[in-house]
Amino acid sequence: MLSRLTQRLTRGSGELREAAAAAGELGPRAVSLVPALRAALGGPDGGTTTPDLDADTAVAEALWRIGQDPGPVVAALDSVFVRAAQNPWGRWAGVRAARAAALLGPAGRPLTPRLHPLLGDPEQVPAAALALVAVADPASLDRTALAEAVLDAARREADPMGALRALEALGAGALSPAHRRSLAALADGDARVVRSGVEDRIIRGDETFRNRARALL
Known part of the structure; x- marks a missing residue:
C-alpha cells in the first residue's frame, strides 16, 4: 500500500488528494510517505484552482495525522488560505482548509489571522468559527x-x-x-x-x- 501511495503522491496526479487522504488514515504507519507528501505540496507558488488548493489541504492534513509536526502543516495551510483568497470560486477550498486547521488545536495558532477574514462570508463562517475556537487564544475570542x-x-x-x-x-x-x-x-x-x-x-x-x-x- 505504501508503495502504491508513493506512486500516486505526484504533483499533477489526479489522484493526489485521494492518495493523501489514504496516507493520513494510516497515521504514523505512513511515516515513510512524509518526503513524498512534502514534495507534493504546491506551496506559495502553487496553483489557485480548487483541485490544487484541495490537494494541498489534503496533504497538509495527512502530514499532521502522520507526524503532528506543525511547522510544514501550518505553512501549507497558510499558503492555501492566501491562494484561495485569489480565487473567486475558492470559498469551499477555504472552508476545507479551515476544517483542517481545526485539527491542529493550539499548534495552529499562527493561522488565526487567516481565519478572521473568512467570517465575512456566511458560507465560510461555521468552519472559520470552529477553527478559531480550536486554534486561537481563548482570551481573544x-x-x-x-x-x-x-x-x-x-x-x-x-x-x-x-x-x-x-x-x-x-x-x-x-x-x-x-x-x-x-x-x-x-x-x-x-x-x-x-x-x-x-x-x-x-x-x-x-x-x-x-x-x-x-x-x-
Missing part, C-alpha cells in the same frame, strides 16, 4: 459575536450542520437568551432550514439538522 455569525449562517442555509458543530464548540456560555430563541426557531419553526438539493435529501437533511439543534438546546 468574542464567543457571543461568533455565535451570532454562526446562527446567521444557519438561517441563510450556509452550511447549517457546520453551524451546529461550531455552536457546540463555542459552548453554552456563548449563547445569549436571544441566541437560544433563534436556535429554537430553527429547531422547531415552520420553515425548513435545509431548503435546497434533491427533494428526499432536503427532508432528511432538515430533520437531521432539527434533531441535532434540539439536542444542542
Whole structure:
C-alpha cells in the first residue's frame, strides 16, 4: 500500500488528494510517505484552482495525522488560505482548509489571522468559527459575536450542520437568551432550514439538522 501511495503522491496526479487522504488514515504507519507528501505540496507558488488548493489541504492534513509536526502543516495551510483568497470560486477550498486547521488545536495558532477574514462570508463562517475556537487564544475570542455569525449562517442555509458543530464548540456560555430563541426557531419553526438539493435529501437533511439543534438546546 505504501508503495502504491508513493506512486500516486505526484504533483499533477489526479489522484493526489485521494492518495493523501489514504496516507493520513494510516497515521504514523505512513511515516515513510512524509518526503513524498512534502514534495507534493504546491506551496506559495502553487496553483489557485480548487483541485490544487484541495490537494494541498489534503496533504497538509495527512502530514499532521502522520507526524503532528506543525511547522510544514501550518505553512501549507497558510499558503492555501492566501491562494484561495485569489480565487473567486475558492470559498469551499477555504472552508476545507479551515476544517483542517481545526485539527491542529493550539499548534495552529499562527493561522488565526487567516481565519478572521473568512467570517465575512456566511458560507465560510461555521468552519472559520470552529477553527478559531480550536486554534486561537481563548482570551481573544468574542464567543457571543461568533455565535451570532454562526446562527446567521444557519438561517441563510450556509452550511447549517457546520453551524451546529461550531455552536457546540463555542459552548453554552456563548449563547445569549436571544441566541437560544433563534436556535429554537430553527429547531422547531415552520420553515425548513435545509431548503435546497434533491427533494428526499432536503427532508432528511432538515430533520437531521432539527434533531441535532434540539439536542444542542
